[in-house]
Amino acid sequence: MGRQHQEALAEHNRAEAKIIKAQLDQAERRRVLRGTPPTGQFDAGRTVCSCFSVGINTLTRAIREQGLKTPEAIGERLRAGTNCGSCIPELRRLIVDGAT
Numbered sequence: 001m002g003r004q005h006q007e008a009l010a011e012h013n014r015a016e017a018k019i020i021k022a023q024l025d026q027a028e029r030r031r032v033l034r035g036t037p038p039t040g041q042f043d044a045g046r047t048v049c050s051c052f053s054v055g056i057n058t059l060t061r062a063i064r065e066q067g068l069k070t071p072e073a074i075g076e077r078l079r080a081g082t083n084c085g086s087c088i089p090e091l092r093r094l095i096v097d098g099a100t
Ligand code: FES
Pocket: 048, 049, 050, 051, 052, 080, 081, 082, 083, 084, 085, 086, 087, 088
């Protein structure tokens, strides 16, 4: 392989890497703007308990799958509601709604 060919191949590889990086960065930027987690990761949803950063999807899944029936039970599992307590009314609503 001649020197010119090697340089052309290296330039091609750099250009290809630049395009791939730009595409990933653009996808990552969109994900951040949407506020969604990277592909394949669980979306915790909007924050319900700000003291412990516990999202609505995390709560509804725990209530549904673990049969949590009280804010205290949620607190034992996820810590939500165990600090300032301002999220407890919403935790109660989620329990009453059956975490649907
Ligand atoms: S917001 Fe949930 S304990 Fe403070």
